[in-house]
Amino acid sequence: MSNDSHLQLKGLSKAFGSQTVLDRIDLDIPLGEHTTVIGKSGTGKSVLLKCISGLLASDSGTISASGKQGIPSCSYMFQQNALFDSMTVEENVALPLRETGKAGKEEIEQRVGDMLAQLELSPASKKYPAEISGGMKKRAALARALITSPEIILFDEPTTGLDPQRKYAVFDMIRDYRKRFGFTVVMVSHDVPEVFEISDHIAWLDEGKIKFWGTPKQLAENTPDALKPFLNPKLASA
Numbered sequence: 518m519s520n521d522s523h524l525q526l527k528g529l530s531k532a533f534g535s536q537t538v539l540d541r542i543d544l545d546i547p548l549g550e551h552t553t554v555i556g557k558s559g560t561g562k563s564v565l566l567k568c569i570s571g572l573l574a575s576d577s578g579t580i581s582a583s584g585k586q587g588i589p590s591c592s593y594m595f596q597q598n599a600l601f602d603s604m605t606v607e608e609n610v611a612l613p614l615r616e617t618g619k620a621g622k623e624e625i626e627q628r629v630g631d632m633l634a635q636l637e638l639s640p641a642s643k644k645y646p647a648e649i650s651g652g653m654k655k656r657a658a659l660a661r662a663l664i665t666s667p668e669i670i671l672f673d674e675p676t677t678g679l680d681p682q683r684k685y686a687v688f689d690m691i692r693d694y695r696k697r698f699g700f701t702v703v704m705v706s707h708d709v710p711e712v713f714e715i716s717d718h719i720a721w722l723d724e725g726k727i728k729f730w731g732t733p734k735q736l737a738e739n740t741p742d743a744l745k746p747f748l749n750p751k752l753a754s755a
């Protein structure tokens with residue numbers, strides 16, 4: 518497969534003590550598209566995202582994007598948004614730019630102002646996270662993830678704890694902004710099958726290996742037996 522438009526993982530392994538979590542994973546994730554990683558709890562989905570982002574060092578294997586070896590430019594969006602309560606929305610969004618130390622004060626103000634406007638957050642710029650709605654918090658976290666113009670955004674269970682209506686609102690937001698900004702999404706989600714609607718590709722992680730890779734349509738047409746109860750928990754408990 519061509520490597521110029523892919524995030525490629527080759528032989529990626531990660532163990533904690535004697536527990537092997539990722540076992541020589543090979544994966545070609547198309548850039549510019551949305552890939553969702555599914556799998557049962559504790560199987561290593563978050564560890565996979567953290568290895569891609571460089572938050573965790575893998576034990577062996579390589580990561581490359583567009584054929585370039587090394588950790589790609591990516592942002593990591595955590596389950597609970599992880600906004601700093603003591604900072605306003607604009608200070609939260611500015612933080613990654615301040616941390617790089619590359620942009621001056623004026624440039625930061627300009628870029629943060631533009632980003633807040635694009636995500637319809639300008640009226641909330643001086644507010645603290647506790648003073649804004651759940652949807653605004655998600656958008657503020659997304660604005661912070663987008664501010665450095667990353668190629669890839671890693672979403673770790675972005676809809677955990679949300680009711681169905683808010684869940685769909687978050688999915689719509691991610692789909693719309695991905696199309697608008699053109700970033701690649703790699704997402705971990707338990708919201709199956711709902712998340713399939715916004716996913717171009719599904720990767721099933723099980724016992725340290727990617728045991729299925731394909732489109733949601735391919736998954737529906739050719740569901741591995743071991744995945745069936747996971748996709749439809751009602752069948753498993755019947």
Ligand SMILES: Nc1ncnc2c1ncn2[C@@H]1O[C@H](COP(=O)(O)OP(=O)(O)OP(=O)(O)O)[C@@H](O)[C@H]1O
Binds near residue numbers: 562
């Ligand atoms: N820093 C760490 N040190 C030791 N063990 C860890 C560490 N991080 C993760 N693990 C272990 O790795 C395994 C996979 O964890 P991970 O958080 O990736 O699971 P997950 O698939 O994302 O689960 P969930 O769906 O419940 O969020 C777990 O057994 C976990 O305890």
